[in-house]
Amino acid sequence: MTEPNAIPYWAQYAAAAAFGLSALACRPGRLKAAGPFLLLAGLLLQSWFLLGLGRSSGMFLPNTIVSLEVFLPWALAALALVHRACSDRKEAAHTAVILIFAVALLTTLQTRVLAAQGSLVYPPGPMHPAGWVTTFFFTESMAYAAFFLACWFALGHLRRRNLPHTFHNYLILSFVLFSLSQVLGAVWSYLGWAVPFHLSSDRHYNSAAFWLFLALYLHLKFLPGWPAPRRARLVAIAFIPVLYFRYLAYFLGKWTS
C-alpha cells in the first residue's frame, strides 16, 4: 500500500546534515553566525520530508506525519527556534541543537528500518478519525519534545548551574501539552473503543506514569530538600526511562514483530 519511492528521503538526510552543521555552530568559529539559519533550514527540510511522508500513499494522511518518531526532530527544532527567538540567552538556548542532531540521526536510521518493513504508513480507517488522531499525536509529540529539552537544559544546569528557569519552564510546558494530549487521546479512545482510558494498552499505563512524574516534579519545588540542582538531576535521569518506555520499547516491539 505504500510507495516508498515517493518519500523524499534526501530531505531527511539534508535536514540531519543541517542540524549537524548548526550543532558545530555552538563552538566559537566562522559557523557561529550561521547556526540559527542552519537550524531553520533543518526545520524546513524536515517539514518537506514529513509532507512527502504524509502524501506517500497517494492520499494525504496527516496522522502519518505526526504519529511516527520521525516527527520528534521537527518538534524539537520548532521549540528550539521559538526559544532562541524569545530568549535573552540565545547561545545557551542554541545548544539544544546538539540534542536535535542526535535525535535526527537516530530517527533517520529508524525510518529506514520501518520503510524496509513496509510499516511507515498506517492505513486509514474509521477507528482513526484524522482530526482527533492528528491533534493527539501532535500535542503528545510536542510534550515529549518539551520534556527532552527540559532534560537537556537540566544537564546544562548540572554542568554550569545557570539554567534553573529554563528546564523548569520546559517541564511546565511539557505538563500542559501532555495534559492536553491526554484529553484529546481520551476523546479518541472513547470514540473508538468506548473507554477514556484503554485498560489493556501498555501505552496508556506508560502515559499515566509519565503524567504523574510531571505532576510529581511540579510538587518538588515546594519541598525544602529539593533545590534546583537536585531537581535537575532527577529530570536528567528521567530522560532514560521516558525515552525507553515511550520510544525504544515501542520501536523494538515493532522491529521484532
Next chain:
Amino acid sequence: MGNRIWKFLAGVHLTLWLLWASIALFVTGGLYVKSDKAIFDPLNQMLLEDWLREWGAGNLDKTWWLPLLALVLFLLGINTACCILDRLAYHWNRRRRTGTRTFLAKITPTLIHACFGIILAGHFASMCVGFRSRSMEFVSRPGETAHYTLPGNLEMAVGEPRCEFFQGPFAGSIRQCRTEIVFGSGERRQVEIARPLHWNGFQIHLRQAGSPGKAAPYATPECELLVKSDPGLGLIMACFFVLILLTLYYYAEEKATD
C-alpha cells in the same frame, strides 16, 4: 495528635511517596498488560467488580498490581482531598487581608487539585458503576435484523451493517460502517464507527468485530455494539480540560508576579 495526623494526611511528603508508588505500579502494570493482553482486554468491557471475580482473582500472579494501584490512587485521592480542605481553610481565613485577586491566585493550585481529585473519582465511577455490555452481546450482522433488550426493559432492533469503502491507494478498506437502530418507541437512529449514539442514558458504540485490519477487501464485516452507561466519563473530560486552563492561569500569574 489529631493535628499531626491531619498535617501528615494533607502533606506534600505523603503526596510524593504516593506519586512514586503509583508511577512504579503504572509501569509495572504496563509490563503485565503487554505480556498478558488476553487477561486485561475484558477489563475494557466489564465493571471492575465483575472482572476481578472472573479474571482477576484466578490470575493473581499477573493481576496483583491492579488492586494495589487502585488502593494507592484511592489514598492519593484522600491526600488530595485533605490538602484541598487544608489550603482552602488557610486562604479563606486570610482573604480579607490579601484581596480577591490574590485569594483567587492562591487557591488556583487548590482548584487544580480538586480537578485531579474529581478525575480520579470519575475513573473509579467509570470502572465500578453503571452498565457495560459483554463481548458480542449486541451484534449487527449482514443480512439480519436482531432484537435486543437493554437494562430497564428497553427494546431495540439492530439492523444490518452498511459499509463504505476507500477507493484509490487503499481500495477495498473500510471507510465507514453504519447501522440503523429502531428503539421500542419507534424512534430510528443511526450509529457509525467512532461516532457513538447517546440515547436514554446509554452510550452505544459501533465497532468492527474481530481483527479490523484482516477483513477481506470490500467485505461488509460483522459489527459489535458496545452499550454503556458511564457516570464518570463527563467528570473526567470536563475536569481534565479545566485543570489545563487553571494550570496555564497559575503559571501565567506566577510569571507576572516574578
